[in-house]
Amino acid sequence: MKIVLAPDSFKESMSAHEAALAMERGVRAVFPDAQCVRVPMADGGEGTTEALVAATGGELVEADVHDALGRPIRARYGYVAAERLAIVEVAAAAGIDLVAPHERDPLRASSAGVGELLLDALDRGATRLVVGLGGSVTNDGGAGMMQALGVRLRDGDGADLPGGGGALARLASLDLSGLDRRVAGLTVEIASDVTNPLLGPEGASAVFGPQKGATPRVVDELDAALHTWARAIADATGRAVADEPGAGAAGGLGAAFLAFFPATMSSGVDVVVRAAHLEEKLDGADLVLTGEGAVDSQTLRGKTPFGVARAARRHDVPVIAFAGYVGDGAEVLYDHGFAALVPIVRSVTDLPAALADGPANLRLAVETVCRVLALRS
Template identity: 50%
Template sequence: MNLLICPDSYKDALAASDAARAIAEGARRADPDITIDECPMADGGEGSLDALLGATGAEKRSARVQDALGRPAEAAWGWHPASRTGYIELAEASGLQALGPSERTALDSTTHGVGELILAALDAGAERLLITLGGSATNDGGAGMLVALGARLLDADDQPIPPTGAGLEGLARVDLSGLDSRLADVRVEAAVDVDNPLLGERGASAVFGPQKGASEADVARLDAALAHWADKAAECLGEDLRDAPGTGAAGGMGFAVAAFLGGELRPGIEMIMEQAGMDERLARADLVITGEGQLDGQSLSGKTPIGISRAARAKGVPVIVLAGRMAPGWQAALDEGVSAAFALADGPMALDEALERCAELLADRSENLIRTLQAIGR
């Protein structure tokens, strides 16, 4: 049997690469001669850089940047010299997980560090940039990134404003004369796992601001600031993209990538599968095992197991999902190419125990799955 193993991470428990390794261990316990292709995946959120590095063999590099609060930090990025492609994960520089609960402030965080990672890729000679937008701590509409790339955001006195969500309230003019000229010759694509617009009830501030420390009053203030940002961007660019799907991703970073960098917003799982050569991998596979922390009705909106399953269905390859938890609506996955899905817990257990035992549970489920297939002659 040729087994393709391509899980996402199991949040707070295992990275995707560790999850793939555990699944492979269980499969080999059942069948030492099984042929396994481990391909850790992601959908554009945290862990996407590692998935891209593993799938493409790109070099892992690092750069000194500002974190979401403007503090010095070291952030990783990827470089694929053969294709002149730079892989940038927003969460590496401006991620929410790097901040403690008391540090999360959607009003005052910035994507400046993401711009610094882009500069590092440009310095290496990048002709293409793939930017993954999940896991942000920010709500600045990509303003910090643009400032790092040479743009000037000025108030009524022609003085620079803070490139933060709150800082955008004082914006009077966008000056792109200093924007790094190398960007004009670079193809930019951004991986998004949501289709939210920039503003309104489904916008960046209302939907994602609270998890970044925004109060109800802060959300209203941030939404107004992003509307002002969109107005000034339209004045500068002659085009208004505030309503485009995905522009609300990562606190409005999707808007900045599309509007100012001319970037294409793509579903993250599709972009990462393309980089991983998923079509070729599926053509060799007899069975796929994928998974993530929770399978539910929301998984259909671009999550890894569903993206993998849709691609596998087109190739006629069965897919098994191993999920940390099966939540309401998971049955909808069965209409998207999932052959069967299983939760990991082998009995009643507290969340802490389930997280601690995640690798063990994955290996056991994988072993039992392969043994079941052997018993029925697959």
């Protein structure tokens, strides 16, 4: 029997890798000789790097970079040497969790640290890049990232602009002559479920700016500055990306990746499915086990279990999903390739206890399902 174990993380309880291990222990309690193939998953957000490193046999490496306020930090990303693949979450360098709420200032926050991560990956030999967009505290349209990669942003007097979204209001021209030439040789997959454009009422500033510390007045300033940035990008590259779906992701980093890199933007889970080679690992499988902290009707909107089920359906392999919480409307998933939805919490408890007991509860839930399956064998 071949069983593919492809869970996402169970937030605040266990990583995707830990969840896959718990599932394997549950399977082996009943089927000790089963072929268990662990494929930790993610959907482009938090945990994408760790999941892909575990699934591809890569390693976590560190680089000296700067956070959004210019302070030196050590940031991690994944690297798969055999594939010359770097896996980068922008939040590792420009994440909102790295900046205290009272320090958040999108007018001066810079994405330069993301560019520094990319430089480290290029120095390591990367020719492929998977980028998880999300969780940034910046709203500079990726300008800081491009400055770190060698692009010069100049004002009307020819002086270089400082970092931050506010400075873009003074942008007069872009000089791409210093852009690291290795960028052109990258193959870039952007993992994001955000479809917002760069500008306007549905854009980066209006939708995501307030959570990064922007007042209504600052939102207007940032949106106007990004209009200037978008015009400069179009003039310098010939690419009008402001209205592209996802251009507004991560404070506009999506726009920079689309404009300056040979990049494609896809659903986060689809990118992870490809990078983790899930389709190949499904070949010959009898069953797929997936899951995450909660499943409900929103799971259909690109969450990991839905992406796994969609891939499994193409191989005619049944899927069982496990979750800490099975919410309202989850039954709709039965129409999309799920054979069963299994809650893992075993008794009435509080949230801290449920989170702490997550790995044990998941193992026992998988073991119970396998005992039912064993009745048929």
